[in-house]
Amino acid sequence: MTTTRQLDQEEVILAGRLNEVDQVVEAIDEFGIHALLTARDDRSNSILHMLSANNHLELLKRVIGGCGGCKDALAATLLHQNQSKSTALHWAATNGNKELAIYLCEQARDVGDDTEHKLTFSTNQSGLSAASEAERGGHDDLVVELLARMDALDKGSRGGDGEGAEGAQEPLSQPEDSQPENPQEDVVVQVGDTSTITNKVDEINL
Numbered sequence: 721m722t723t724t725r726q727l728d729q730e731e732v733i734l735a736g737r738l739n740e741v742d743q744v745v746e747a748i749d750e751f752g753i754h755a756l757l758t759a760r761d762d763r764s765n766s767i768l769h770m771l772s773a774n775n776h777l778e779l780l781k782r783v784i785g786g787c788g789g790c791k792d793a794l795a796a797t798l799l800h801q802n803q804s805k806s807t808a809l810h811w812a813a814t815n816g817n818k819e820l821a822i823y824l825c826e827q828a829r830d831v832g833d834d835t836e837h838k839l840t841f842s843t844n845q846s847g848l849s850a851a852s853e854a855e856r857g858g859h860d861d862l863v864v865e866l867l868a869r870m871d872a873l874d875k876g877s878r879g880g881d882g883e884g885a886e887g888a889q890e891p892l893s894q895p896e897d898s899q900p901e902n903p904q905e906d907v908v909v910q911v912g913d914t915s916t917i918t919n920k921v922d923e924i925n926l
Contacts, residue, residue: 726751727747727750727751727755729759729761730761730762732747732756732759732767733759733760733765733766733767733769733770734761734770736767736770736783737773739774739776739779741779741782744756744767744779744782745782748786753783753786753787753793754793756783757783757787757790757793757796757797758793758797763804764800764801764802764803765802766797766800766808767783768780768783768797768798768800768808768824769802769806769807769811771783771808772809772811772817772821772824773811773812773814773815773817774815775812775817775820777819777820777823780823781823784827791831794831795828795831795832798824798828798839799828799835799839801842801844804844804845804846805845806844807839807842807850809839809840809842809850810844810848810853812824812850813850813851813853813854813859813862813866814854814856815857816857816858816859818859818861818862818865821850821854821862821865822865824839825840825866836869836873837873837876840866840870840873841870849866849870851863851866851867851870854866
């Protein structure tokens, strides 16, 4: 009896985190890009979360570049939120990975269906957008970039009536009384010293 080997989702996502290019490419060759995009670990992180947190831009480009006819799966993965409701863009912003964050936004724009707007305005469990997370991390240049994109997208969705700037330029950090009660902190899994990730992240053993 022939058995079909299944993708080890935890293993391939770990390979992405560690920038194990050969292992990720082998997984794509054997199981297909759709299987890679839909893989999740025990915290519901995708491979895009790991590549984005650790600034593995070249491998990210290789993964997304192989999507071809799976535009819907790519859009869904870009918008996918983990257990803490963070997207891959949130993790890129948290760690100040500006070039990679811009690349994610561009890919979201290219897949269409309002995906870039949904991605940049998406909020995590703490009620924060990616721009807000960048602000918390002190990544001011990335904050400016993301706010500019949000402003342009908001203006576009309002028909260019000029009201979009107000929506995008509101204070990034919400008042404490608007924050959810006892939010679960998002653990941004980054290779190396966990103390350098962000001051809001629980210390974990890598």
